[in-house]
Amino acid sequence: MTASAVLPQAIEPPVSLWADAWRRLARNKLAMVGLALIAVLLFVAVFGPWLTPYDFLSQNIDARNLAPSLAHPLGTDDLGRDVLSRVIYGARTATLVAIVVTVIAMVIGIVLGALAGYFGGWLDAAVMWLTDVTMSIPNLLLVVVINTSLKPRLANWMEAQYLETLNPIYRNSIWIDFILVFGSMALITWPPYARLVRAQVLSIRNRPYVTAARALGLPTWTILTRYIVPNAVGPLIVAVSAGLGTAMVLESAFSFLGVGVNPPMPSWGNMISDGLRVWQHYPHLLAAPAIVLGLATVAFSFLGDGLNDALNPRGTK
Amino acid sequence: MNAAPAHPVAAVPESAPARPPILSVDGLTVEIDGRYGAATIVDGISFHVAEGETLGVVGESGCGKSLSMMSLVGLLPNRIKVVGGSARFGGKDLIKASKRELRAIRGGEIGFVFQDPMTSLNPVMRIGEQLMEPLIYHRGMKRAEARKRAGDLLRLVGLPGAEARLDNYPHELSGGMRQRVMIAIGLACEPKLLIADEPTTALDVTIQAQIVDLVKSLKARLGMSVIWITHDLALLAGLVDRVMVLYAGTVAEDAPVDALYAEPLHPYTRGLLASIPKLTHEGDKAERLASIGGTPPEPGRRPKGCPFAPRCPARLAVCDDTMPPLLAAAGARPGHRVACHAVNGADRAIAAAEPAR
Numbered sequence: 001m002t003a004s005a006v007l008p009q010a011i012e013p014p015v016s017l018w019a020d021a022w023r024r025l026a027r028n029k030l031a032m033v034g035l036a037l038i039a040v041l042l043f044v045a046v047f048g049p050w051l052t053p054y055d056f057l058s059q060n061i062d063a064r065n066l067a068p069s070l071a072h073p074l075g076t077d078d079l080g081r082d083v084l085s086r087v088i089y090g091a092r093t094a095t096l097v098a099i100v101v102t103v104i105a106m107v108i109g110i111v112l113g114a115l116a117g118y119f120g121g122w123l124d125a126a127v128m129w130l131t132d133v134t135m136s137i138p139n140l141l142l143v144v145v146i147n148t149s150l151k152p153r154l155a156n157w158m159e160a161q162y163l164e165t166l167n168p169i170y171r172n173s174i175w176i177d178f179i180l181v182f183g184s185m186a187l188i189t190w191p192p193y194a195r196l197v198r199a200q201v202l203s204i205r206n207r208p209y210v211t212a213a214r215a216l217g218l219p220t221w222t223i224l225t226r227y228i229v230p231n232a233v234g235p236l237i238v239a240v241s242a243g244l245g246t247a248m249v250l251e252s253a254f255s256f257l258g259v260g261v262n263p264p265m266p267s268w269g270n271m272i273s274d275g276l277r278v279w280q281h282y283p284h285l286l287a288a289p290a291i292v293l294g295l296a297t298v299a300f301s302f303l304g305d306g307l308n309d310a311l312n313p314r315g316t317k
Numbered sequence: 318m319n320a321a322p323a324h325p326v327a328a329v330p331e332s333a334p335a336r337p338p339i340l341s342v343d344g345l346t347v348e349i350d351g352r353y354g355a356a357t358i359v360d361g362i363s364f365h366v367a368e369g370e371t372l373g374v375v376g377e378s379g380c381g382k383s384l385s386m387m388s389l390v391g392l393l394p395n396r397i398k399v400v401g402g403s404a405r406f407g408g409k410d411l412i413k414a415s416k417r418e419l420r421a422i423r424g425g426e427i428g429f430v431f432q433d434p435m436t437s438l439n440p441v442m443r444i445g446e447q448l449m450e451p452l453i454y455h456r457g458m459k460r461a462e463a464r465k466r467a468g469d470l471l472r473l474v475g476l477p478g479a480e481a482r483l484d485n486y487p488h489e490l491s492g493g494m495r496q497r498v499m500i501a502i503g504l505a506c507e508p509k510l511l512i513a514d515e516p517t518t519a520l521d522v523t524i525q526a527q528i529v530d531l532v533k534s535l536k537a538r539l540g541m542s543v544i545w546i547t548h549d550l551a552l553l554a555g556l557v558d559r560v561m562v563l564y565a566g567t568v569a570e571d572a573p574v575d576a577l578y579a580e581p582l583h584p585y586t587r588g589l590l591a592s593i594p595k596l597t598h599e600g601d602k603a604e605r606l607a608s609i610g611g612t613p614p615e616p617g618r619r620p621k622g623c624p625f626a627p628r629c630p631a632r633l634a635v636c637d638d639t640m641p642p643l644l645a646a647a648g649a650r651p652g653h654r655v656a657c658h659a660v661n662g663a664d665r666a667i668a669a670a671e672p673a674r
Contacts, residue, residue: 120395208437214392215431216451216502217423226450230441 024310031306037299044088045095052085068284075284077274083288086266090289093267094296097181098247104186106240109193114229116194117201118220127198131191139188139250140257146184147259151176181260185250189243196239200232207231234311238304245300252293268293338365338405339509339542340389345402345412347381347388347566349616356617359385359566361402363643366510371536371543373557373574375550375589377613381566382546383514390427391419407509425455428503432515434495438487444498445483451505470501474531493524497531504535511536512544517552529556551593554578559652562586565613565624568643572653582646582655584631585609623658631659 025031044051053073068075074083116127154176162170169175204210205228213227254260255269268289275286347359359381366372374382388399389411404411407426409418423429431437439447448467452458458466464483471479474497487495496516503511513532517525533556536543545557553560553574560577562570562585570583581587591607611628620626626636635658643656655661 208431208433209439211392212429212431212437212499212502213439213450215390215423215429216454217420217425218450218454219420222450222454226442227439231439233441 021307021310025306028306028309030302031310034299034302034306037295038303041091041095041296041299045091048088048092052088053082055085074288075282077271077285078278078282083271083285086271087268087288087292089266090268090271091292091296093261093265094248094251094293097178097185097251097261098244100182101185101189101247101251102240102243104182105190105243106193106236108186108190109195110197110229110236112190113194113197114201114224114232117198118205118224118228124198127194131194134188134191137188140253140259142188143184143254144257144259146187147180151180154180178261181251181254185247185254189247189250193236193239193243196235197229197232200235201228204228204231237311238308241300241307242304245297245304248293248300249297336367336369339368340404340406340544341365342385342389342404343402345385345388345404346400347384347393348398348400350396350398351617353617357566357619358397358616359388360619362563362566362568363402364561364568364571366542366544368509369536369540369542370559371545371557373553373560374544374546374563375548375553375560376563376569377548379613380563382548382563385563385566386512386514386544386546390423391416392423421455424451424508425506426509428506428508428511430496430499430503430511430513430516433519434492434499435519437499438495440487443484443486444490448483448498448502448505451502455506466505467501470505471498473504473535474498474501476501492520493527496520496524496528500528500531500535504539507539508541510542510544512546514546515548516545518547518549525552532556550589562589565619566616567624567640568654568656569625570653570655570657571643572655573650576650576653580649580653582649582653582660583625583657584629584659585625588630623656629659631657633658 074087076082077086112127112130116124158170158176161167210223210227213223218227251260252267252269252272255267256273258270258273260269261267271289272286272293275282275289279286342365343363344361345359345363346357346361348355349358362381362385364372374386376382384393384397387393388397389404389406391411391414393399399412402412406422409422411419411422414422438444445464445467448470449458449460449463452463452466453460456463467483468480471482476482476494476497482490482494482498487498490498499516503513511532516532517528520528529552532543532545535541543557545553547553550560557574560570560572560574561568562577562583564585570577570581570586572582577586578590581590588607588609592609594606609628614620614624614627620637621640622638623629623636623641626632629636639658641656641658641661643654644661645651646653646655646660647662649655
């Protein structure tokens with residue numbers, strides 16, 4: 001074999017597909033801007049308690065509706081609370097909700113979509129029927145119904161538990177908000193992921209390398225988890241990046257309407273809602289949370305576009 | 318009881334193989350459940366592969382070459398089913414075997430090499446991982462052990478830089494190198510039978526020759542049997558022991574390779590051989606390349622008689638309504654069988670179709 005004369009050190013080091021995609025992503029300026037904004041957002045969300053100049057709950061009657069100043073960079077609201085601190089805590093809420101909701105929706109979507117696409121038949125029909133039904137229900141309506149019907153019952157139940165056990169866990173009504181907000185939002189955001197994964201699996205399951213894996217006698221589980229799903233991940237990453245932004249907007253929208261995270265827990269949505277009532281007099285109360293929310297969603301959408309180009313290099317020019 | 322194929326199959330015994338058969342297929346019939354009802358796509362084919370033998374399976378696209386081989390190990394698409402026949406392999410009937418048994422046989426005792434090495438490897442998995450997979454699954458090897466064996470396999474198939482390649486992704490290798498990796502994967506568990514489905518079709522000619530030589534030398538070293546599916550008769554000459562020519566899901570001719578080249582009997586085989594381009598010295602006065610007019614019949618629209626009759630230059634009246642049985646050709650070399658009225662004589666066909674032979 002003449003070819004074996006080639007020395008092993010002549011082989012260039014392996015370049016993974018991901019390293020390759022990262023190189024393409026790094027060349028995209030908008031995507032890098034988005035990534036930087038997201039990094040700042042995550043940093044602020046994680047280290048919020050150490051960054052806030054004031055407690056987000058402490059009120060100061062003498063310092064109400066102050067314009068931005070050195071002491072209060074973004075001013076104060078009608079209860080004299082520091083707006084910057086509240087925006088930072090709002091970032092915590094938005095990030096937590098977006099990540100948890102997207103992860104739940106994605107896991108449901110991957111599992112149902114992959115099973116439907118790979119096995120087809122009645123399972124596929126059932127999953128697709130479920131996505132159709134879910135998507136046909138207006139998002140806001142479903143969340144309003146869940147919140148108005150379940151929240152009082154859950155609150156009552158927790159009150160009863162507290163009286164019985166005196167365990168302070170049951171005292172914290174923020175948990176109810178989070179469980180209901182996460183649950184209802186995941187419930188309305190999973191179908192697009194399921195459809196995307198199913199479509200991917202449908203095209204991948206007939207690729208020659210899947211046939212080759214079956215010809216190797218590998219079990220179905222291995223074929224699904226090692227041959228099919230990893231190859232479907234590219235478009236899914238793009239969808240998740242865009243989905244994180246969408247989830248933030250959704251959370252704000254629900255809070256804006258009063259069916260999301262409730263005061264006093266700060267959320268950009270309910271800050272916008274409060275600010276809207278007085279924006280002619282105190283525009284900073286509306287501008288601060290609205291601009292931050294806008295930046296966050298733009299950042300995710302830039303990153304999503306960049307990932308799309310980086311992971312599907314043939315799709316561009 | 319006959320789960321009889323649509324056309325009578327000759328009961329003429331072939332000359333006993335010198336070595337015991339490792340795979341013997343009898344009356345394999347495959348149907349597709351199409352829009353207009355079931356159509357037969359493999360029509361009662363019978364063949365055997367002896368230990369250490371290489372069988373070439375030849376035919377145009379859509380003649381059921383790959384399909385008949387895939388049907389043996391349960392690798393058929395949804396709407397396609399085996400409806401009759403048996404396939405004995407290592408004391409088991411593959412057609413009756415459970416899914417679990419077939420999974421153990423695939424990759425374990427029967428290895429595969431596929432046509433297109435560019436798409437037959439998982440693009441997001443390092444080739445070392447893909448080589449280790451069957452070893453871990455079928456042989457129960459530990460990862461370290463499997464990795465060592467994977468390196469040995471890459472050296473066995475002559476991949477330059479063997480071990481150093483384990484961490485490469487498929488896109489970092491050339492087509493020929495990938496096909497070597499495919500062969501290494503196919504051979505990982507030392508199968509008794511390797512089914513190579515047009516393994517050289519997607520490669521350029523110089524690489525084709527390398528791959529053919531590689532399989533020949535590996536076969537000699539490992540003593541396995543090989544089924545080599547191709548539409549390229551020229552490729553088979555120095556590679557296989559026996560050739561089976563398929564046409565529209567039936568066996569047209571089955572012969573030792575030298576007998577087939579010396580004296581092709583079936584008009585279809587002759588047509589295939591005539592359509593191989595030849596290099597002549599007078600390049601300026603090149604002959605027009607022979608071709609066979611028409612296309613194979615679609616499943617479900619097969620003629621009642623010989624499926625090749627509409628395209629056949631030697632057609633007789635009887636060909637249109639009686640399927641010619643596969644018979645040992647009179648005056649030909651031992652083991653040479655052909656299904657053609659013009660060669661065998663229509664009276665022999667009718668005699669063979671009688672139950673009391």
